[in-house]
Amino acid sequence: MSERFKDKVVIVTGGSRGLGRAMSIGFAREGAKVVVASRKIASCEEVVGLIESEGGEALAQAAHMGDMANLDALIEAAYARFGRVDILVNNAGTNVALGPLSEIGTGAFDKMVDVNLKGPWYLASRLAPRMAEHGGGCVINLLSVAALTTPAYSGIYAATKAALKALTEVMAQEWAEWNIRVNALAPGSYHSDLTDSAIAALPHYGEGMIAAALIPRIAETEEILNPVFYLASESFTTGITLVADGGLMAKR
Numbered sequence: 170m171s172e173r174f175k176d177k178v179v180i181v182t183g184g185s186r187g188l189g190r191a192m193s194i195g196f197a198r199e200g201a202k203v204v205v206a207s208r209k210i211a212s213c214e215e216v217v218g219l220i221e222s223e224g225g226e227a228l229a230q231a232a233h234m235g236d237m238a239n240l241d242a243l244i245e246a247a248y249a250r251f252g253r254v255d256i257l258v259n260n261a262g263t264n265v266a267l268g269p270l271s272e273i274g275t276g277a278f279d280k281m282v283d284v285n286l287k288g289p290w291y292l293a294s295r296l297a298p299r300m301a302e303h304g305g306g307c308v309i310n311l312l313s314v315a316a317l318t319t320p321a322y323s324g325i326y327a328a329t330k331a332a333l334k335a336l337t338e339v340m341a342q343e344w345a346e347w348n349i350r351v352n353a354l355a356p357g358s359y360h361s362d363l364t365d366s367a368i369a370a371l372p373h374y375g376e377g378m379i380a381a382a383l384i385p386r387i388a389e390t391e392e393i394l395n396p397v398f399y400l401a402s403e404s405f406t407t408g409i410t411l412v413a414d415g416g417l418m419a420k421r
Contacts, residue, residue, distance in 0.1 A: 174196055174199045176200070177202070178252075180256070182207070182258065182259055182288075183206075183262065184204075184205040186207065186362055187362050189207065192397055197220040197225035197226075198223065198225070206243050210229060217229045228246065230243050234283070248299070253300075254296060257292065262311065262330075263284045264367070267323060282329055286336070289310055294340075301348070309354060312330045313355055314355050314417055315330055317331075317410075322371065330355075337410065350407040352410070354413065355413070356413050357382060358414075359389065360387055361390060381421075383419060392413075
């Protein structure tokens with residue numbers, strides 16, 4: 170196993186499915202101890218079992234990003250098991266408000282804000298002072314190119330991700346004195362539960378994503394790992410949004 174993140178402790182939210190699962194396994198293969206967090210404990214335990222079968226060390230913890238008590242418990246569980254957290258990846262997200270703005274209800278709006286914005290803010294802001302106590306750390310907030318391109322019919326999703334981009338920049342400013350780097354990653358289209366469900370729900374959505382990029386395909390989930398690892402390991406990068414979009418922004 171690689172030792173790029175040897176002895177580092179990483180929390181990955183939404184860590185049992187899609188990109189989160191790939192990141193949990195990927196960080197473990199790079200030597201990290203991983204806290205796999207998502208709503209369903211059985212899914213977390215399945216990923217932990219795979220990591221342990223490869224000789225890694227991991228902890229499964231149920232946590233819903235819209236439940237602040239769950240997030241407090243996640244932090245406490247990580248510290249009880251490993252004694253520290255070095256890297257937080259705010260990956261969990263949802264897009265239950267897919268469609269025209271005039272047809273979206275307040276319940277869906279509130280859920281999107283809770284999971285995509287309030288939860289990442291709360292988890293990072295409660296964890297940061299504890300990171301500072303052991304010398305600092307790193308926070309990576311997962312956005313989407315939707316935060317930069319604001320596509321029709323994904324308006325609430327785009328708004329929450331754009332707001333998280335703004336919070337990323339504020340976090341980087343406020344926590345630099347604690348030696349905590351904070352960056353965002355804005356992927357383009359890659360295979361995930363959110364992307365694949367949108368393709369299934371919206372006619373021609375997938376074809377449109379492929380046509381929009383310079384690299385005319387949807388990325389495999391594992392292709393997003395290298396940008397994540399860069400942000401987790403590069404020691405002089407903070408306050409940025411790294412775009413990994415197959416050239417979508419360049420083509421616009």
